[in-house]
Amino acid sequence: MSSTTPPPRGQVTRSDVARYAGVSTAVVSYVVNAGPRPVAAATATRVREAIRVLGYRPNASARALRTGSTRMLGLVVPEIGNPLFAGLAVAVEQTAGRLGHAVLLVNSESDPHIERRLIQSLVSRQVDGIILSTVQYGAAVVDLSTLGVPSVLLNTFEAREGFETVGVDARAGARAGVEHLIEHGHTRVALIIGHSGDAVEAREQGWLDATRAAGLPDGPLVRAPFTRRGGYDAAMRLFDAPVPPSALFASSDMQAVGALRALDELGLRVPDDVAVVCFDGTEEADFATPQLSAVRQPVEEMADEAVLRLVSPREGVAPHHVSFTPLLRTGRSCGCPVRPLDA
Amino acid sequence: MSSTTPPPRGQVTRSDVARYAGVSTAVVSYVVNAGPRPVAAATATRVREAIRVLGYRPNASARALRTGSTRMLGLVVPEIGNPLFAGLAVAVEQTAGRLGHAVLLVNSESDPHIERRLIQSLVSRQVDGIILSTVQYGAAVVDLSTLGVPSVLLNTFEAREGFETVGVDARAGARAGVEHLIEHGHTRVALIIGHSGDAVEAREQGWLDATRAAGLPDGPLVRAPFTRRGGYDAAMRLFDAPVPPSALFASSDMQAVGALRALDELGLRVPDDVAVVCFDGTEEADFATPQLSAVRQPVEEMADEAVLRLVSPREGVAPHHVSFTPLLRTGRSCGCPVRPLDA
DNA sequence: ATGAAAGCGCTAACAA
């Protein structure tokens, strides 16, 4: 009957439903999509019955081809193994799901080449928009503007010309964390931070803001990957110095967790010998031993904002930056009392 | 020119490329897909040049509609916030990516209703296959067979009639973990386990196997969710007893991490006062304080196997079960020496 | 080795 290959799955199509219900295919469409034309109540009931009986399920590919919208969002993260990004992914998926969109989650392993390839792939899969979360904004960002796909940069700390951006005020957050350590009486606060990149500079600035405002000399700084291992190595280097710091600000939970392990191996006690505060505030930090004091990123709100901007873009509003304020949640690692569960 | 809506994005189509290269659209297809018909080298070069110049990108929706394959896999997990599932997701995505497939990751929050809804949604998005990873196999599994979409159950511990299944030998794993605690001289090994479900029974059996084989009385058992909080609450209940256990086997990393926090709050030292071994063996367990001894699930291998079965199903081979053997990795929490990083 | 053309399942403009 067809000159080409038959459909691979014995799919029930819209015309089967139309035939069964004794209506035209257009009416089936109107019922399924609740519009754009009205359908008589009795007819609609008959169509719905046919759909139920036949087990009809609209073909999303065909719809996408026709409408130009896949109702899919792409989410690019540098590493899904990092609880911060896992949290972001959960939140993005939930919000998108509520709005009828699925999420194509991809993982760049923090590799700019992979990142570009993944973005290309998302575009050719016709996602309706891309949320890019990365540490270092490089060529991928240029691609985004070139490819002409709606996008939001998530996890940026400042506005970026021509882009929708969502992030936290990392500088203020880092400053608050370091100030808290200074309030505990520390005068030598080390910083464990990532390699250069957007978010990194802001945290470094915040750390400097706090120590300088207190009239303290700049403490030691070590750069390491945003991983547990990176934090471990960084702490090992910091505490190998002749005059080790008495406090530590880690620019991510993962690094703090790694540092805790290093300090334990070195026989240093937290918070007695070394106080620790970190940036991120995922549940893993909350359950670390000792409980980590952290400047918490409001991942849910950030994700909501990013998804909303993609799914319901406000007409005539120029791309802009939304900055959330991270909140310090003290725990045992800075010398404060333990924060009980469910706090 | 068209009687209907214009395409939403000013997309470059295959016929633009054909026109530019002075060939037919069929030839463009042959070049893009490297087949099924041969193309003269010179022609192919011209086509590739046209593609480059025009920035042509094949439309995946159209291709999917035509071929019946989206080259997308659906992955359903109960909670992506759990590092075990995050690890599974990473591995699935990587393997699928290497094979040219994208992954639609969805999160059921361990809710059977959400799980069913998500599966429906994946099916209507015409994924080529679904990997279902869940704790409790319920109605969703029935849906899978009804809907006629290829699927693999990941994280099952035993064969299941008519399904492709991939899992670990949880019974043997749990037994090995508990036996190790017994070798350390413990005679009262408590079990923290999830609420009833497939994987749960096997771990409980393994725990019983070990204690009974050693001629010990059955230890105390507490059921709790597979969360940090669940482990915390469970440990609090266990150590409230008149004769508390001297060792603990947690059926997941998350529960062990929570238990560690509870023990710390109770002033009990690990491993001196209480030894701990857990199931899963994610990096979080490795970096816990003290380092958790764990029976490690080989998530990468499991994910590979699941993806492969979906993407390259072996013809004429009946659905079957593949079981991986988890391996005990000792750490400090059972009383063994710390396992150094990078081990 | 290449071209022409049918049609995948759907939406929506237009006609009735």
Add this chain to the structure above:
DNA sequence: TTGTTAGCGCTTTCAT
């Protein structure tokens, strides 16, 4: 209120 129908961009058979 409902039906008819043109195509979305692609693959592939069949003809050349």
